[in-house]
Amino acid sequence: MNRSFVCCGLLLWLLATPTAAVEQFSYRVLEQKPLVANSFVQGLQIVDGHLYLSTGLYGQSRLLRYRFADGELLDQRHLHPRLFGEGLTVFDDRVFQLTWRARRMLVYTRQDLSPAAVFTLRGEGWGLTDNGRELIYSDGSHHLHFLNPDNGRHLRSVAVTQQGRAIARLNELEWIDGKVWANVWQTDSIVIIDPDSGEVTASVDLSGLLPSSEQRPNTDVLNGIARNPADGGLWVTGKNWPWLYRIELVPAAAGTAESR
Template sequence: MSVTSMRGFHALALALLAFVAAPLWADEPLNYLLLEELAHDDQQFTQGLELVGDVMYESSGLTDKSFVRSYRVDTGEVIQETHFPGRVFAEGITLFNNKLYLLTWRNGILFTLNPSTLQITGSKKYRGEGWGIAHTDTELVMSDGSPTLTFRDPVSFKPKRTLQVKGKDGAIRDLNELEYAKGSLWANRWQTALIYRIDATTGAVTGVLDLAALIPPHLKNSYDHVLNGIAYDADKDAFWVTGKKWPVRYLIKILPGSKPAE
C-alpha cells in the first residue's frame, strides 16, 4: 500500500471511529392526539403528577401553601390531602414500592408518605435543589433544574450515578417534572411548552413534543403558570398533562412526527 493510500485509509478509519463514538441525538419532533379534556383545580401550583390505577396524586408548591392531594382521575373527587407546614416548598412526587416520595425545592428534605392516607412517614436530607422525581424499575431519578439527572437508591436516597441530558444543540437546562414510561424518561422544561423524551441510558434527547396549543389562552404569556405535570396511564397508553394553576388537564397519546394527528 502506498503512503498516499495509507494516509487515506487512516483518515477513513478515524472518521468511522468518530462517527461511532458520537452520540446520535435524534431530537425527533413528536406529535399528539388529544383523547380527553377534564377540569383541573386552578388553585394547584402543579409540581408533580402520578397516576396509579384510577387515583391521581398531585403535589402543589409555593411557600406556606404546599400540599399533596389524591383524587379520582375521571371525576376529580378529592380522596386525601396533606398540607406541609412552615417554609416547605413542595416539588415533584413519585410512587414506588408503596411509598410516595416528595421533593422540596430548597429545603433539602425528601418526604415519604403513605399513599393511602397521605400521612408523612419519614424524611431524608439531600444537597441541592429538588425539582422533579420519577422511578425506573430499581431506582429513583431526580432533576434539579440543571442538565444533570441523578439516580438514587430508593432506601437511602444516596446518589448512585448521574446522567447528562443533551440534544443536538447541547445540554438541556431547566429540566423539571419527570416521568419514566415506555422505556424512556419524559421531562417538562420549565417555562416552555416542551416535553423531552430522553434515553435513560445515554441521556440523549430522542424526541421533543411541543404542547403550546394546549396552554389556556389567558395563561399564554404567564411567567409562572406554565406547563408542568406528566403522568402515564398504562391502561390507555397515554399521558395526562397539565400546568401550574391550569383549569384543565389533558389526556394525550404521543405520536411520532410533527404533522397534526387526524
C-alpha cells in the same frame, strides 16, 4: 507521526460521524378533565385509579390524592410553610415528594399519606420519578440523579444532552416505556431521555395546548406528565391550569392540536 495530522484526522472523523436524529412530535388532544385551577402543579402521577398531585409555593404546598374517575379529593397533606413542594413519585407502599431549596425529600405512607421519613438531597429538588428499582430526580441542572429508595443514598448521575448540547431546567418527570419524559421549564416542550446515556431521543412541542381564552393572570407554565397504567393514556397539564389534557403524539409534520 505528525501530531497535527492526527488531530486533523480525528476532527474530520468526528465531523463525519452521524448524530442520531431526534424525533419531533406534535400532539392531538383526545380528552380533557377539570383540574382545580389554583393547583401550582409540580408533580403528577396516576396509580391504581388515583391521581397524585404535588403543588408548590411557600405556604401553599400540598400533597393531594384524587379519585381519577371523578376528581373527588380523597386525602391531602399540607407542607410546612417554609417548604416548597416539587416533584413526586409513588413507589411500592410509599409516596416520595421533593422540596425545592430545602434539600429534603419527604416520604409518606401510601395508605394514608402519613409522614414516614425524610431524606437529604445534595441540592435542589425539581422533578421526580422512578424506574421500579430506583428513584430518579432532577435538580434544575442538565443531570438526572438516581437514588436508593430505601435510604435516599445517591447511586449515580447522568448528564442529559441533545446532539451534544446540555439540556438543563428539567422539571416534572415521568417514567414511560423505559424512558424518562421531562418538562423543560419555561418552555412548551417535553423531552424524552434515554436513562442510560442521557441522550434526548425525542422532543414534543405542546405549544397552544391551553387556549388563550382559558388563561388567567396567574396561569403559569406547562408542567405535569402522567401516564395512566390502566389504559396507557398520556395526560399533561400546567401550573394553575384548569384542565388535564389527554393527548396522543403525532409526527411534527402532521401539525399541532389537530382536534379538541
